[in-house]
Amino acid sequence: MKMNILMIEDNESVSEMMQMFFLNEGWEATFKYDGKEGLDTFLANPHFWDLITLDLNLPSMDGMIVAREIRKVSKTVPIIMLTARDSESDQVIGLEMGADDYVTKPFSPLTLIARIKALHRRMELVEKEGKVQEASDQEFDIETQFLKVNTKTREAYLNGKLIEGLTPKEFDLLYTLAKKPRQVFSREQLLELVWDYQYFGDERTVDAHIKKLRQKIEKVGPQVIQTVWGVGYKFDDSGVA
Incomplete structure (x- = not known):
């Protein structure tokens, strides 16, 4: 599994440590120690990168802003945010800015490697499904009374209206839940x-x-993701008017 990783991290010792692990996996990695420099490196060739690790606290440009700017250009490149902050609000904001995952410092290099592999496997699966699908844009993989989901275009429609701005993980969540309507899924x-x-x-x-x-979802119609208290979440559009 070959990968081109962009690591935006101002701690050079962390970068040097991870470089050894990346090389051991056979991955190519580029290291940038400044937020703006890292963003400029990505923007110079957005399609080159298979994954980005992004520190939250960076000189010249905060990691939150870098993630937001990256997402304006690419909705799909996987982003793992590295943060020394351990508050739930910081982690939630990082995810809201477009990160697919976060790892809290200090972290084990093997943990980060495992997270990278998991994200990459997920993206490969999505791409494979997209290539296999020969359906036209008018054909859908999931079609309930009110929701339509197309995995080839990675678009979802509620009441005929496009649910805009879905990140890769948000789309995958909706797809996973909607494949089995009314089934309750635990967080695990x-x-x-x-x-x-x-x-x-x-x-x-x-x-x-x-x-x-x-x-x-609420921007285009009624809420179809329901909380089952003490258990988890389910998709249910039976109450949509």
């Missing part, structure tokens, strides 16, 4: 199905993504 199940790995008990990332997904 969603972590395994959508993120393809265990979060070792940290389920807040699911809640953060569900929150943003709901906000985007």
Whole structure:
């Protein structure tokens, strides 16, 4: 598995440590120690990068802003945010800005490698499904009474209106839930199905993504992602008028 990774990290010792692990995996990595410099490197060739690791605290440009600017250009490039902050609000904001995952410092290099592999596997699966699909834009992989989902175009429509701005993880969450209407999924199940790995008990990332997904759904119609208290979440559009 060959990868081109852009690591935007102002701590040179962390970068040097990760370089050894990247080389061991056979991955090519470019290191930038400044937020604006890292963003400019990405913008110079957006399609070159397979994954970005992004520190939250960076000189010249905060990691939150860098993530937001990257997402304006690419909705799909995987972003893992590295942060020394351990508050839920910072992690949620990072996810809302477009990060697919976060790792809290100090972290084990093997943990970061596992997260990278999981994200990359997920993206490869999405691309493979897109190539296999020969359907036209008018054909859908999921079609309930009110929701239509096309995995080839990665678009979802509620009541005929496009749910705009879905990030890769938000789309995957909606697709996973909508494939089995009214089935309740625990947070642990969603972590395994959508993120393809265990979060070792940290389920807040699911809640953060569900929150943003709901906000985007509510812009076009009624809420179809329901909370089952004490259990998890389900898709149910039976109450849509």
